[in-house]
Amino acid sequence: MLKSVNQLKMGTLLSYVSIGIQNIMAMLYTPVMLRLLGQNEYGLYQLSNSTVAYLGLLSFGFGSSYVKFYYGYKVKNDFEGIRKLNSIFLLVFCGISVLCMLAGTGMIFSTDLIFGESLTLAEIKEVRLLMAGLILTMALTFPNIIFDCYITAHERYIFQRILLIMVNVLNPFIGLPLLLMGYRSMSLVLANLILSILRVSLNIYYCIKKLNMKFQFKGMELNVLKSVGTFSFYVFLNEIVNQINWNIDKLILGAIQGAGVVALYSVGSQFNQYFINMSTAVSNVFIPRVNKMIAEKQGDDKLTHLFIKIGRIQYIILAAVLTGYLLYGKFFIMHWAGEEYEGAYLIGAVIMFPTIIPLIQNIGIEIQRAKNKHKFRSITYFLIALINLIISIPLAMKYGAVGSAIGTALATVAGNIILMNWYYNKFIGLDIWAFFRNMIRPTAALLIAAIEGSIIKYLIPVNSWGRFVGEAVLFLMIYFICLCWFGFHDDEREQVERIKNKFRRRK
Numbered sequence: 209m210l211k212s213v214n215q216l217k218m219g220t221l222l223s224y225v226s227i228g229i230q231n232i233m234a235m236l237y238t239p240v241m242l243r244l245l246g247q248n249e250y251g252l253y254q255l256s257n258s259t260v261a262y263l264g265l266l267s268f269g270f271g272s273s274y275v276k277f278y279y280g281y282k283v284k285n286d287f288e289g290i291r292k293l294n295s296i297f298l299l300v301f302c303g304i305s306v307l308c309m310l311a312g313t314g315m316i317f318s319t320d321l322i323f324g325e326s327l328t329l330a331e332i333k334e335v336r337l338l339m340a341g342l343i344l345t346m347a348l349t350f351p352n353i354i355f356d357c358y359i360t361a362h363e364r365y366i367f368q369r370i371l372l373i374m375v376n377v378l379n380p381f382i383g384l385p386l387l388l389m390g391y392r393s394m395s396l397v398l399a400n401l402i403l404s405i406l407r408v409s410l411n412i413y414y415c416i417k418k419l420n421m422k423f424q425f426k427g428m429e430l431n432v433l434k435s436v437g438t439f440s441f442y443v444f445l446n447e448i449v450n451q452i453n454w455n456i457d458k459l460i461l462g463a464i465q466g467a468g469v470v471a472l473y474s475v476g477s478q479f480n481q482y483f484i485n486m487s488t489a490v491s492n493v494f495i496p497r498v499n500k501m502i503a504e505k506q507g508d509d510k511l512t513h514l515f516i517k518i519g520r521i522q523y524i525i526l527a528a529v530l531t532g533y534l535l536y537g538k539f540f541i542m543h544w545a546g547e548e549y550e551g552a553y554l555i556g557a558v559i560m561f562p563t564i565i566p567l568i569q570n571i572g573i574e575i576q577r578a579k580n581k582h583k584f585r586s587i588t589y590f591l592i593a594l595i596n597l598i599i600s601i602p603l604a605m606k607y608g609a610v611g612s613a614i615g616t617a618l619a620t621v622a623g624n625i626i627l628m629n630w631y632y633n634k635f636i637g638l639d640i641w642a643f644f645r646n647m648i649r650p651t652a653a654l655l656i657a658a659i660e661g662s663i664i665k666y667l668i669p670v671n672s673w674g675r676f677v678g679e680a681v682l683f684l685m686i687y688f689i690c691l692c693w694f695g696f697h698d699d700e701r702e703q704v705e706r707i708k709n710k711f712r713r714r715k
Contacts (some may be wrong), residue, residue: 222369223489230376231482237380238478239544243398244387247548249464251471252331253393255323256338258458258470263312263346265447266304268299273436274357276578279499282361291424295616296436297354298423305350312343326463334393345404353405355411355554358421365493367414375403380527430541445586446573457612460604473609475545478553479533483560486529487522487567494518495574502578507688508637511575515638516646520700522568523647527654528687530564533557536680539670551609558613559620566624569643572632584631592623660686 242250274297281289316336323332359368379399387396408713415421457477461469494514501510504682530588545552576582596619633640661683670676 218366218369222366222373223493227482227485227489228368229373230485233376234478234482235544237384239546240384240538241387242450242475242545242549245393246469247468248331249255249327249393251468251474252327252335253338253396254458254474255462255470256335256342256380256393256397258462259315259322259335260312260339260342260346263308263315263343266308266311266350270300270304270353270436272697273577274354274493275499277436278357278361279496279503283500283503288424291422292428294354294358294421294424295428297357298351299425301350301353307346308347308350309343312339312346316320316340316343322459326465326642327385338393338397341385341394341401342538345401346396348401348404348408352408352411355408355421358415358419359411360492361418361494363493364414364419368416370702371410375407376606377405378406399445399630405443429556449593450584450588452597457462457596457600457604457609458615460601461609461612464601464604465608469609472549473555473612475541475549476552476609476613477559479537479556480559483526483529483563484567486525487570489572490518490522491571494571498571498574499578502575503715511637512639512642515569515575516643518571519568519643520646520650520697522694523564523572524650524691526564526567527650528657528684530560531654531658531661532680532683533560535658535683536670536676539676543673555609555613558610562617562620562625566620566628567630568647570685572628572638575638576636579636581636584635588627588631589623590621592627595619597623609613621687650695653687653693653695656690657683 243288245253274293277293278290281287281293296483316339319336319339320332323335327335337608356368382402383395383399386398389395391398457473458470461473498514501514534557538550541553541556542550573582573585576585596615599614600615603615605611609612629640632638661679664679664682668675668679670679692704696704
């Protein structure tokens, strides 16, 4: 139990270290990459990446179901069942990998039909080459899902996060030399392919050698696939929704506006991806705990307590990031990516602002899945995503990248905020009113810091990196002081004190 708690704490800490390193590397690498590639070339890469990303749907949500079924066997000490489960999932994902290659080949030959109106023949040829490399990378990731899920089920977060940190650090060190050698956007594809091979190899080694992962193909209970398929179908619908909400805008813009507008949208939406990563860094390490609590039939009051506890941690962090972006994001983007990307600021703001609510509640998704009550969410989100697709096309035609962002934001408000909170409260057993009441004090602390930041920014405009850093640090200091004064709960304040004492002892 103590080992599990240590893995949880270190996993959460390393998640934020990983995100910090990932963001720092991106901040250093992306502007160099943008200048070496140019807006059009970067747009072609993003367009290829967004197109191939739809092949990820071939997983049919099976990966999300593994941990649930693993704990179903684990609580019964049915280790033979776990071995057979491993075998079934491995065969399924290897089959999906082959299917990915076949479907990807079809996509490559259809490129001119999709983008023939907005791209030149040379650009279509380059997109096809990029897609081929990305499809190969995608095909490699499918068999890795079972090994990644097995590590998660064993709560070995330290290994997972250290591996992720290593990948984030190595990415520019592989990609940049290839860029300088003249491989252009293909260098990004090759870097991802090399790192995917490394990650898959290390995961397999760790599972087999360190976690003693075993397979039993003889006597596999294939009827389990029926239960897995029923559970996973609605997860699959949810993945379709995610692809529509986060990738369809780039395809629409690529077909209507061209590669340059795709590049602009990609820079703005990239900040939203950082936003999402910060949220899932916390919630992902609690997936096994949620499944274990529900397998042990613990009550809704305990689940609500966990829901609020994780949500507060996420909100305290994400609210500061969002407010900081709104205050200082335009200066950062213009001086980081280039003045031609100024419009990316508004795109990022429009997408990120409503996204904060579902992001601080994403542990609720795992609670739904563990309770096998994710059907409503998946169907509802799927219908709203289709509406998002329908309204985004005319918005993109009239307002370009900002129009696509508005369509995504409207879908987020309708589905992720209004309908989902009603469902959590009515059918999942989570006390949503208590959840939002627990966000009042951190919000008050944030408002004070935001007012301070706005006044200082008005009196001393941010026109240099020195002022940017100085005002951002002052904003965070005011926010943290207000949190310590009245924003934190007693247990959170005690946790901060424990961290302070640890640093004092080390000194």
